[in-house]
Amino acid sequence: MAKIKKSYFCQNCGQQSPQWLGKCPSCSEWNTFVEEVVDKAAKPSFFKKDTGNNNRIAKPILIDEVADEKHSRIAFVDSELNRVLGGGLVHGSLVLFGGEPGIGKSTLMLQMALQNARARVLYVSGEESLKQIKMRADRVGAKSDNCYLLNETRLQNIFIQIQELKPHILIIDSIQTLQSDYLDSSPGSISQIRECTADLMKFAKETQTSVFIIGHITKDGTIAGPKVLEHMVDTVLQFEGDRNHIYRLLRTTKNRFGSTNELGIYEMQSGGLIPVDNPSDILITSSNEELSGVAISSTLEGVRPLLVEIQALVSTAAYGNPQRTTTGFDTKRLNMLLAVLEKRCGFKLAAKDVFLNITGGIKVNDPAVDLAVVCAVLSSNVDIPIPKGSSFAAEVGLSGEIRPVSQIDQRIYEAQKLGFEKIYISKYNKGIKPKDFDIEVVQVGKIEEVFRSLFAGN
DSSP: OOOOOOEEETTTTTOEEEEOSBBTTTTOOOOOEEEEEEEOOOOOSSOOOOSSOOTTTOOOOOOOOHHHHOOOOOOOSSSHHEEETTEEETTEEEEEEOOOOSHHHHHHHHHHHOOOOOOEEEEESSSSSSHHHHHHHHHOOOOOOEEEEEEOOBBBHHHHHHHHHOSSEEEOOOOGGGBOTTSSSSTSSHHHHHHHHHHHHHHHHHOOOOOEEEBBTTTTSSSOOOOOHHHHSSSSEEEOOOSSEEEEEEEEEETTSSSSOEEEEEEEEEEEEEESOOHHHTSOOOOOEEEETTTEEEEETTTTEEEEEEEEEEOOOOOOOEEEEEHHHHHHHHHHHHHHHTSSSSSOTTTEEEEEEEGGGGGOGGGGGGGHHHHHHHHHTTTOOOOOOHHHHHEEEEESSSEEOSSSSHHHHHHHHHOOOOOOOOEETTTTGGGGGGSEEESSBBBHHHHHHHHTTT
16 A cells, blocks of 8 residues: 655645644744645646657747747636726636635626627636526526537536547636645645646636636635745636625736736626725715715726825714724825824824715725825814815825826816816925826825815815
8 A cells, every 4th residue: 555645745835744743934924734644646737648759948039030929818708807807808818816715706797607698608616506507697698609618626527528529718616615626635725726726727828718617715815825826827817805785896816927916896786796986986985965985086096097086084982092094095005194184284183083984885095095084084073074076196105295196187187077076186296297187187286275265165
């Protein structure tokens, strides 16, 4: 009887060790090593015959001698998915698609498979039965003669069906359920996830078949499995959203064939996920009544300009320690902005509760929303509404100055497109001519100037 080979793998980064270690030497995490069986059998090639030339040595060539090839793409009906992928799905690319349970990952992938009638799609599910998938397809309402379903978790059986069907797009739901015969460890283990992903990547590159891999995420919000998984794939998509809101955000965190930090927005309805073409309209509350503590900021997600509504509430602290609570905004940055208002501008906010909310359930990391946050807080503090039709796009520095932000012209055009009458920006933004816009561009250098302009007449 052959001896079973075992090894220890870090559950955080995938580092392998012949013995148990308390601290991982790669990622410095403690108590993450787990024993797994790694008895690996000889693996044949699934995709092409052995030519007997496996020992050939690659030779270096000049970069100018490399042939230029444009990547052909598969264009989807879904405009938001095309956007985050950089204009469509590249043939032979491997895409990792992560998100929380129940957020809509399987629904979005099934919609894409059904709507793309020209390409042959194989949807492999290891978590749901074919009847469950059919029920979801009926709810979505789309139909296709080129979408095939397979309920299988054994990777070798999947490749057998692939050789017969020859799909253009392969969807794996999910990578944590797959198991290779060449490893004895259980499905979902570090070694199985890494081995199955490596086989799928080899398959995608050799056959020019595009592959979507759906992955689970951990409680920290990161994709489950070793970090090397994200390095192996060509594109990493993250599906986010608050279950209490109907909007879902699709972000690109890595893309070898397009720009990163792109954003697509969907609306969750009973008939599936509906792409939102103009997200600025849905992120701003339509109300004729002017309310204090509300400011509109022009922000950027990747190369996409958005207008978001920021709501602030400032009240006297009922207890000893004032509260600082944010939704969709960094709490530490809010504390910094409040300290600037206290130290540089003389507003007494240290003994007051401050609550901040970005409407629509989205998260904003753009520093250009700083000025809108400050104005919303000051508006709530003095209980005077900001004049309707005003928007903001500027960063606030530690000395209280209004700092410039990038791509200011796109931010101004977005506010102008939605009918805003005025936008406040930094006077240090170079190359901006207010006469070139149909919206009034107010250039300011200090918070005091903005405060006097907004509230001096009240």
